[in-house]
Amino acid sequence: MxxxxxxxxxxxxxxxxxxxxxxxxxxxxxxxxxxxxxxxxxxxxxxxxxxxxxxxxxxxxxxxxxxxxxxxxxxxxxxxxxxxxxxxxxxxxxxxxxxxxxxxxxxxxxxxxxxxxxxxxxxxxxxxxxxxxxxxxxxxxxxxxxxxxxxxxxxxxxxxxxxxxxxxxxxxxxxxxxxxxxxxxxxxxxxxxxxxxxxxxxxxxxxxxxxxxxxxxxxxxxxxxxxxxxxxxxxxxxxxxxxxxxxxxxxxxxxxxxxxxxxxxxxxxxxxxxxADSDEQAQAILRERQGELDLNKALVQLGRPFNYHDFSQYDLDAPFPDLGELGVNGYRGHAERIKRIAREQKLTVRQAALRFGQPFSxxxxxxxxxxxxxxxxxxxxxxxxxxxxxxxxxxxxxxxxxxxxxxxxxxxxxxxxxxxxxxxxxGLPVPRNRHAVAAERAALARAQPLAS
Amino acid sequence: MxxxxxxxxxxxxxxxxxxxxxxxxxxxxxxxxxxxxxxxxxxxxxxxxxxxxxxxxxxxxxxxxxxxxxxxxxxxxxxxxxxxxxxxxxxxxxxxxxxxxxxxxxxxxxxxxxxxxxxxxxxxxxxxxxxxxxxxxxxxxxxxxxxxxxxxxxxxxxxxxxxxxxxxxxxxxxxxxxxxxxxxxxxxxxxxxxxxxxxxxxxxxxxxxxxxxxxxxxxxxxxxxxxxxxxxxxxxxxxxxxxxxxxxxxxxxxxxxxxxxxxxxxxxxxxxxxxADSDEQAQAILRERQGELDLNKALVQLGRPFNYHDFSQYDLDAPFPDLGELGVNGYRGHAERIKRIAREQKLTVRQAALRFGQPFSxxxxxxxxxxxxxxxxxxxxxxxxxxxxxxxxxxxxxxxxxxxxxxxxxxxxxxxxxxxxxxxxxGLPVPRNRHAVAAERAALARAQPLAS
The missing domain is CATH 3.20.20.30 (Luciferase-like domain)
Structure with a gap:
């Protein structure tokens, strides 16, 4: 098309x-x-x-x-x-x-x-x-x-x-x-x-x-x-x-x-x-939402991809911890992404909770x-x-x-x-029925036995 | 009430x-x-x-x-x-x-x-x-x-x-x-x-x-x-x-x-x-339905409670066969009922198919x-x-x-x-939540420790 x-x-x-x-x-x-x-x-x-x-x-x-x-x-x-x-x-x-x-x-x-x-x-x-x-x-x-x-x-x-x-x-x-x-x-x-x-x-x-x-x-x-x-x-x-x-x-x-x-x-x-009507107003809404955030709940949310790992046990202003294999059997893709970004951007636990413990836009x-x-x-x-x-x-x-x-x-x-x-x-194609396709191919093969 | x-x-x-x-x-x-x-x-x-x-x-x-x-x-x-x-x-x-x-x-x-x-x-x-x-x-x-x-x-x-x-x-x-x-x-x-x-x-x-x-x-x-x-x-x-x-x-x-x-x-x-408007007309409809019945399909339907046992293998005018344990692991209740009624009423296979191989009313x-x-x-x-x-x-x-x-x-x-x-x-009662009931009982027991 x-x-x-x-x-x-x-x-x-x-x-x-x-x-x-x-x-x-x-x-x-x-x-x-x-x-x-x-x-x-x-x-x-x-x-x-x-x-x-x-x-x-x-x-x-x-x-x-x-x-x-x-x-x-x-x-x-x-x-x-x-x-x-x-x-x-x-x-x-x-x-x-x-x-x-x-x-x-x-x-x-x-x-x-x-x-x-x-x-x-x-x-x-x-x-x-x-x-x-x-x-x-x-x-x-x-x-x-x-x-x-x-x-x-x-x-x-x-x-x-x-x-x-x-x-x-x-x-x-x-x-x-x-x-x-x-x-x-x-x-x-x-x-x-x-x-x-x-x-x-x-x-x-x-x-x-x-x-x-x-x-x-x-x-x-x-x-x-x-x-x-x-x-x-x-x-x-x-x-x-x-x-x-x-x-x-x-x-x-x-x-x-x-x-x-x-x-x-x-x-x-x-x-x-x-x-919002202006970029400034939208940014203000974002800051307000972040300000309202309950840090304890954000820590729970941060832990979810790691099978609800308890992040409140860490010093919140220390660097994001080395979690080893944690999350490998959880939401692995999300867990790996959090680990990578936290490492690349040198986030603290608090910063990671604010970044990943709420919707990010x-x-x-x-x-x-x-x-x-x-x-x-x-x-x-x-x-x-x-x-x-x-x-x-x-x-x-x-x-x-x-x-x-x-x-x-x-x-x-x-x-x-x-x-x-x-x-x-x-705009996705309608998949043809596999048995109808197979029957059609078989019929074609019978009709043209020498074509192959 | x-x-x-x-x-x-x-x-x-x-x-x-x-x-x-x-x-x-x-x-x-x-x-x-x-x-x-x-x-x-x-x-x-x-x-x-x-x-x-x-x-x-x-x-x-x-x-x-x-x-x-x-x-x-x-x-x-x-x-x-x-x-x-x-x-x-x-x-x-x-x-x-x-x-x-x-x-x-x-x-x-x-x-x-x-x-x-x-x-x-x-x-x-x-x-x-x-x-x-x-x-x-x-x-x-x-x-x-x-x-x-x-x-x-x-x-x-x-x-x-x-x-x-x-x-x-x-x-x-x-x-x-x-x-x-x-x-x-x-x-x-x-x-x-x-x-x-x-x-x-x-x-x-x-x-x-x-x-x-x-x-x-x-x-x-x-x-x-x-x-x-x-x-x-x-x-x-x-x-x-x-x-x-x-x-x-x-x-x-x-x-x-x-x-x-x-x-x-x-x-x-x-x-x-x-x-229907009259008993006679309704009975005529019933007879017509029975007359239209495809006996082969009725035999399949008869076999369903017995896990699709093949009843077409029998002489249709011979007595309903002894099926032994057949049906015990199927629709057992229905299978037992068919066996019992066929025995009590001395039905042939054909009669059993006509009786049980279609809705009965x-x-x-x-x-x-x-x-x-x-x-x-x-x-x-x-x-x-x-x-x-x-x-x-x-x-x-x-x-x-x-x-x-x-x-x-x-x-x-x-x-x-x-x-x-x-x-x-x-007219059925709303079941109370079991935990609420248990809590209520526990509270009662605490309030009346000597009543028992």
């Missing part, structure tokens, strides 16, 4: 927020994370603004110190199924771990969401970075990082295989001949792998978009490999331009090396813009400034779009009503959803 | 139907089982008629010979979450197996559905009767019947324990004092049992109805024991008055023996009424006749209500528009939903 490359946006809906203080905002109800009407309003606002998808984060483990949204929230698949009926075109992307789920159940629920939403489902594949999760699923200890990613790779392979259980013409549903199913178009999977044995077939057909879109959010070495092999959208946890460019180039290179089309893998850095300023920064990332190889944190409605409205029009004027953002499936909106 | 005992109704929504021929009806779209709009219409019709709940059956295994609805259908939890937004008062009961799921995930999804629907969720607990399901979940063979039920008992115990992770006052959400959670009201479960080890806490609070309502559908000895111990609603697979009375009395007795209140366990036989006749039969079951100890199979819209309308008014006139059916939670509609 010769159309100009366009920005895509996702809306991260987190109710009362994954930051410690967000719920204190007067416009955010205390029960926002379990209030379906709150999510409905936000999803509709995002859809009206031309966002491509809403995005639901997830994790199956909490402690009393967890951030408010983590403590008490709706589960992604039930939430998104409810949002399907409240929206028409916007994509519905939900996070689910491959470490503590059965591929058959996962395949069914996402396929069902895909039908319920008429082709708008996406699955953000994660492996769960918190060791405590193991205790909720009968395991003595969390699965090792490397094994988690091997398991994730196989899990996704099984799920995608199950999604192709039926070819698109499997159901003639012809009442005259009483023929509901064409059994030759129903396929068993018979998967036998390192972690899973799944016979199939799945008991649900493909949707209008063929299969749900696969997202991935890992930034470690294993996470990048998985992303290159299976992801179509990447929720990139990078928060500054240089890191984002490095990540973007690295992923696109790996995708090409894996024999896939880099244009069919879109990178969405997650950002939390602070927008390179997108602070007037609508013009934020639009400029978005344009820079988009045109200089750091992003294909952004996953925008949705906070108080008036803050989100500043983004949709003041920043998006500037991007539209510059021809960078279409502003209306191109289609009514997630794949159509993102 | 001194109000008169009232009939309750559930609506079993099965799209194109679990019987072989239902999809051939001109009013049923071929893709009804994956069409969310079809379910929405049916759920709204049931709600408007004063039904207490919709009911979604489920099973995680198919073959090419499975009935049309089984082959390709929406998954219950995603489906019900979508229906929550299309309805206001009707309960939402979904089937899910305890044999191939993690209690933590199950607890989360039902609790989330319960919040999304503002207190209308119910879980129909099943153990999966089809051996083939094992192959979709990495097992060489299906879990044994006895173990399945021990596992189900523990699974439900864990799920209910997780549902009580937060006391109802756990979230002060006081912005002035910046107090979101009262950590003393968050409880870990620390369950260590035969099948599960689950630490908790669950990351979602209780809904307006306290906990989702537990349904159960087993009729075997183990199924009845489980029902007596944990069920609040029972989807009874009994299709004639004598069996239903025996089952009803047996369950109520077991409930009382388990120390529970029999009025808080409601029995809903599943029925598929055939209603004792509710055939004019609206008056069907209302009489419902009244008989309800007042003579065979049912607290019924789970009604919803087929073509005009057939369902005959039930809602012609039978229900008769029951209303007789004072047996209120006809409007009493409340807007499932528990309120069914």
């Amino acid at each position: 010769s159309t100009t490359r366009q920005l895509h946006f996702g809306a991260i809906l987190t109710g009362v927020g994954t930051a410690q203080h967000e719920w204190l905002h007067p416009a955010i109800p205390g029960d926002a994370s379990i209030d379906i009407d709150w999510y409905r309003q936000q999803a509709r606002a995002a859809e009206a603004a031309g966002f491509d998808f809403v995005f639901i984060v997830d994790s199956p483990y909490i402690t009393p110190e967890s951030a408010p949204h983590f403590l008490n929230r709706l589960e992604p698949l039930t939430l998104l199924s409810a949002l399907a009926g409240a929206t028409e075109k916007i994509g519905l992307v939900g996070t689910l771990t491959t470490s503590y789920t059965e591929p058959f159940n996962v395949a069914r629920q996402y396929a069902s969401l895909d039908h319920i939403s008429h082709g708008r489902a996406g699955w953000n594949v994660v492996t769960t970075g918190l060791e405590g999760a193991a205790g909720n699923f009968g395991r003595e200890r969390h699965i090792d990082h490397g094994e988690r990613y091997r398991r994730a790779r196989e899990h996704v392979e099984v799920v995608q295989g199950l999604w192709d259980s039926y070819e698109d013409d499997a159901f003639p549903r012809d009442k005259a001949s009483k023929r509901f199913l064409d059994p030759s178009r129903q396929h068993r999977l018979e998967h036998k792998g390192e972690f899973f044995q799944v016979a199939g077939p799945l008991n649900i057909s493909r949707s209008r978009q063929g299969q749900p879109v696969i997202f991935q959010a890992g930034v470690s070495e294993s996470g990048r490999t998985l992303a290159a092999e299976v992801a179509e959208g990447i929720f990139a946890g990078v928060d500054n331009f240089d890191d984002a460019r490095e990540f973007y180039a690295d992923i696109k290179r790996r995708v090409a090396e894996a024999g896939r089309n880099p244009e069919h893998v879109l990178l969405f850095p997650g950002i939390d813009p602070i927008i 390179s997108f602070v300023g007037s609508p013009q400034t934020v639009a400029n920064e978005i344009e820079r990332w988009f045109t200089q190889g750091a992003a294909d779009g952004f996953n925008i944190h949705v906070g108080p409605p008036e803050d989100f409205a500043r983004f949709t009503d003041q920043v998006l029009p500037l991007l539209r004027e510059r021809g960078l953002f279409r502003g209306d959803l191109a289609g009514d499936t997630l794949r159509a909106n993102l | 001194s109000t008169t005992r009232q009939l309750h109704f559930g609506a079993i929504l099965t799209g194109v139907g679990t019987a072989q021929h239902e999809w051939l009806h001109p009013a049923i779209p071929g893709d009804a089982s994956i069409d969310i709009d079809w379910y929405r219409q049916q759920a709204r019709a049931a709600e408007a008629a004063g039904f207490d709940f919709v009911f979604i059956v489920d099973s995680p295994y198919i073959t090419p010979e499975s009935a049309p609805h089984f082959l390709n259908r929406l998954e219950p939890l995603t489906l019900l979450s979508a229906l929550a937004g299309a309805t206001e008062k009707i309960g939402l009961v979904g089937t899910l197996t305890t044999s191939y799921t993690e209690p933590f995930n199950v607890a989360r999804q039902y609790a989330s559905l319960d919040h999304i629907s503002h207190g209308r969720a119910g879980w129909n607990v099943v153990t999966t009767g089809l051996e083939g399901a094992a192959g979709n979940f990495g097992r060489e063979r299906h879990i044994d019947h006895g173990e399945r039920y021990r596992r189900a008992r523990e699974h439900v115990e864990v799920v209910q324990g997780l549902w009580d992770s937060y006391e109802d006052d756990a979230f002060p959400r006081d912005k002035a004092s910046k107090r979101f959670l009262d950590p003393s009201r968050q409880h870990r479960l620390e369950h260590k049992g035969e099948f599960f080890q689950v630490a908790g806490p669950l990351n979602i609070s209780r809904s307006r109805q306290g906990q989702p309502v537990i349904f159960q559908a087993g009729v075997s000895e183990s199924g009845r024991t489980l029902a007596a111990e944990v069920a609040e609603g029972i989807f009874a697979g009994v299709d004639n008055f004598d069996d239903a009375r025996e089952f009803y009395a047996d369950i109520k007795r077991r409930v009382a023996e388990a120390g529970r209140n029999p009025e808080h366990v409601l029995l809903f036989p599943g029925i598929d009424p055939i209603i 004792s509710f055939v006749g004019s609206p008056q006749t069907v209302a009489n039969e419902i009244e008989r079951w309800f007042t003579q100890g065979a049912a607290d209500g019924f789970n009604i199979h919803v087929g073509p819209p005009e057939d369902f309308a005959r039930f809602t528009d012609q039978v229900l008014p008769l029951l209303r006139e007789r004072g047996l059916f209120r006809g409007d939903l009493a409340g807007d939670t499932l528990r309120a509609n069914l």
Whole structure:
């Protein structure tokens, strides 16, 4: 297609927020994370603004110190199924771990969401970075990082295989001949792998978009490999331009090396813009937020990628400690990034808590400034779009009503959803059914036996 | 409460139907089982008629010979979450197996559905009767019947324990004092049992109805024991008055023996009424349906409770064979019932296929006749209500528009939903949080140290 490359946006809906203080905002109800009407309003606002998808984060483990949204929230698949009926075109992307789920159940629920939403489902594949999760699923200890990613790779392979259980013409549903199913178009999977044995077939057909879109959010070495092999959208946890460019180039290179089309893998850095009438006002808001920060809570948040390592034990004004292997089996990519930046920038523990114990934003300023920064990332190889944190409605409205029009004027953002499936909106191809492809190849080979 | 005992109704929504021929009806779209709009219409019709709940059956295994609805259908939890937004008062009961799921995930999804629907969720607990399901979940063979039920008992115990992770006052959400959670009201479960080890806490609070309502559908000895111990609603697979009375009395007795209140366990036989202007016309419809029956498909359906045992191998006019242990690890209760009735009534294989290979109904006749039969079951100890199979819209309308008014006139059916939670509609108590109860007891014991 010769159309100009366009920005895509996702809306991260987190109710009362994954930051410690967000719920204190007067416009955010205390029960926002379990209030379906709150999510409905936000999803509709995002859809009206031309966002491509809403995005639901997830994790199956909490402690009393967890951030408010983590403590008490709706589960992604039930939430998104409810949002399907409240929206028409916007994509519905939900996070689910491959470490503590059965591929058959996962395949069914996402396929069902895909039908319920008429082709708008996406699955953000994660492996769960918190060791405590193991205790909720009968395991003595969390699965090792490397094994988690091997398991994730196989899990996704099984799920995608199950999604192709039926070819698109499997159901003639012809009442005259009483023929509901064409059994030759129903396929068993018979998967036998390192972690899973799944016979199939799945008991649900493909949707209008063929299969749900696969997202991935890992930034470690294993996470990048998985992303290159299976992801179509990447929720990139990078928060500054240089890191984002490095990540973007690295992923696109790996995708090409894996024999896939880099244009069919879109990178969405997650950002939390602070927008005000002027740059000065926006910076003042940022300083105010930082000033309000509860240092103890920031230390807890800093410890989360390291499996809630207790940072309050250190002298806060001493250099960031050598943590050795800590974090290797947690959110490894994030943990490694914190260690690297703390070392490079010679941060103290206090500075690290202020830097990483709260949302960090390179997108602070007037609508013009934020639009400029978005344009820079988009045109200089750091992003294909952004996953925008949705906070108080008036803050989100500043983004949709003041920043998006500037991007539209510059021809960078279409502003209306191109289609009514997630794949159509993102410009991703509809994957053909593997059995139909195989049958076609076999037929060709039979027709041209001497061509090879 | 001194109000008169009232009939309750559930609506079993099965799209194109679990019987072989239902999809051939001109009013049923071929893709009804994956069409969310079809379910929405049916759920709204049931709600408007004063039904207490919709009911979604489920099973995680198919073959090419499975009935049309089984082959390709929406998954219950995603489906019900979508229906929550299309309805206001009707309960939402979904089937899910305890044999191939993690209690933590199950607890989360039902609790989330319960919040999304503002207190209308119910879980129909099943153990999966089809051996083939094992192959979709990495097992060489299906879990044994006895173990399945021990596992189900523990699974439900864990799920209910997780549902009580937060006391109802756990979230002060006081912005002035910046107090979101009262950590003393968050409880870990620390369950260590035969099948599960689950630490908790669950990351979602209780809904307006306290906990989702537990349904159960087993009729075997183990199924009845489980029902007596944990069920609040029972989807009874009994299709004639004598069996239903025996089952009803047996369950109520077991409930009382388990120390529970029999009025808080409601029995809903599943029925598929055939209603016409006169008894003769209704009987003619029944004969026509039976005449249209494809005997080969009826034999497949007959084999299903016996793990798809192949009945076509027998002389169809010979006596029903001695099947030995067959079916013991399948749908045991149903298999035992078929064996018993075939023996008592000296059925041939053909007669057994015609009797059990299709929906059987004792509710055939004019609206008056069907209302009489419902009244008989309800007042003579065979049912607290019924789970009604919803087929073509005009057939369902005959039930809602012609039978229900008769029951209303007789004072047996209120006809409007009493409340807007499932528990309120069914007259079931809201379970108090176990930790709040324990704390209260401890406080009492401290206050009256000498009273004991």
